[in-house]
Amino acid sequence: MKLALYQGPPIGGDIEAGISRLGAQLEAAAAAGARMLVAPELFLPGYNQPELHGALSQPRGGDWSVRLSGLARAAGCGLCVGWAERDGDLVYNAATCWDADGTELGHYRKIQLFGPMEKASFAPGSDYCLFELEGLRAAMLICYDVEFAAHVKALAERGAELILVPTANPVGFEHVSRVFVPARAAEVGVTIAYVNFCGTDAGLSFGGESLIAGPDARPLASAGTAETLLIAEVGTPIAPGLRSTQLQDFREV
Template sequence: MKLVLSQPSPTNGDTEAAFGHVAMLLRMAGAAGAEMVLLPELFLPGYNRPDLHAGAQGPWIARLREMARAAGVGLTLGWAERAGEDVYNAATAIGPDGAVLAHYRKIQLFGPMERASFRPGTAPPPVFDLNGRRFGLLICYDIEFAAHSAALAQRGAEIILVPTANPAGFEHVQEVLVPARAHESALTVAYANYCGTETGLAFGGRSLIAGPDARPLAAAGTGETVLIATLPRREDYPPALISTQARDFRAP
């Protein structure tokens, strides 16, 4: 299983630029033989754009589904989802055939902007299958709560995809918490962040893919980056490097 992870600069509300970036990534992923592309939180219409969140559009997903189907590559990204009068900080995983594999509304909203802009999700984080691998889906702050990744592991997830928008100054998340979540639950965590700034908010970059031994399979710096990594299976690691506690509580 090969994953393409994008650490872009924000498009700052330019949705056509965002779709253009997705198209480029899908072409790159297809050429590399990758099966899934991962982008950051609220990639549409932008993270620090509360002025645009209420204008979220359902047709975005229909367009992305067609793009994934045409490329034959899966796609996971964050977006602002309007449902009636409510708006959610959501993420959707789309398969290579264009089918929706999973949809999730962020539970752990972070900071004043998110709490003012979105309703928290109430459904548990989803688990889905793709080409013989089992994935879980979280959004940014969710991964900092060990119970979420542990629950996904108990339901059989071996890879957690995490669209994120982690600001500069919070690098402990990438340096400590993401590797810890991967190790304690014996799974791989792919954490896709932004770099650069958006309406005064500076992002910390340092996206990474952490394996079950807590070590990075691939890691970005603070600039625009695309990571391409083959995601190993848990069985590929020596037993001594995998959390004993995780082996005990995981479902067979």
């Protein structure tokens, strides 16, 4: 399956501009043969926009969901994107995945909230989400979640082969995409698609460096710090000898 990652600048709360940009990127991804496009964390309404997280948050199945599902269906390419979800009095840092027909495949709420802003804006999620995607067992995490080896291991134990990770990783934390993500992928033999913002959002600068790390830790595709549409084939088997055997070989002392 061809997978696309959209690394772009934040929308700064301009919902219409954001939806329009996602539509254009979906069309470009579909033209290149991609079956799924992954966009960053809290793409709607914006990551470093705490005053908007509550004010503009939407319920699952609301206007944003309907429009994003329609974009995927119109382009013939699935979409995974981060957004602020309202459920009653609570707001979640969430991500939803729709297939190329616009059908919802999975919905996930970030478990590991990062820093004071996120903890003030959002309630933490409590459940994993796994689903079938073009013949692969897929799952979602959001940003800080993937830095915890236990979460990646838990998904692999549940059969995940591909983990989609919308993120909003600031400048100064490039070690996450350079070291942590490839390590997490290799430790349990999964492919991880980690997609970041570039540019700035209300004074917060993002580091870019989105990548798709294969189960042998090698990058299938990687970006620099500018706006980029990455496309790579995922799910291709690798030689068994290149897979880590840490989990089988581990000895407790």
